Amino acid sequence: MIDKTRVIADGGPAFPGEARYVEGAGMVTVHGMSLRDWFAGQALAGLLGTKEGWDADNSDLVTSAFEIADAMLARRKEAGR
Secondary structure, eight states, X not given: XXXXXXXXXXXXXXXXXXXXXXXXTEEEEOOOSBHHHHHHHHHHHHHTTSHHHHHSOHHHHHHHHHHXXXXXXXXXXXXXX
């Protein structure tokens, strides 16, 4: 089960945007999804590309996808990225 109380480094925005003017709000920055979410989505696509993935419980697949994403972020940090 995912521990919702711990702070998760998400790698920052996957698709950084630029500041743009929004009527009534002024300049805002649009960041898009986090790199962690992007990695998890890619991992999930890979997991679903197998028969075992389709037969697995959805909760287990999501947990696995985010575990893979967290491992990818950890490896990036080790590599100094």
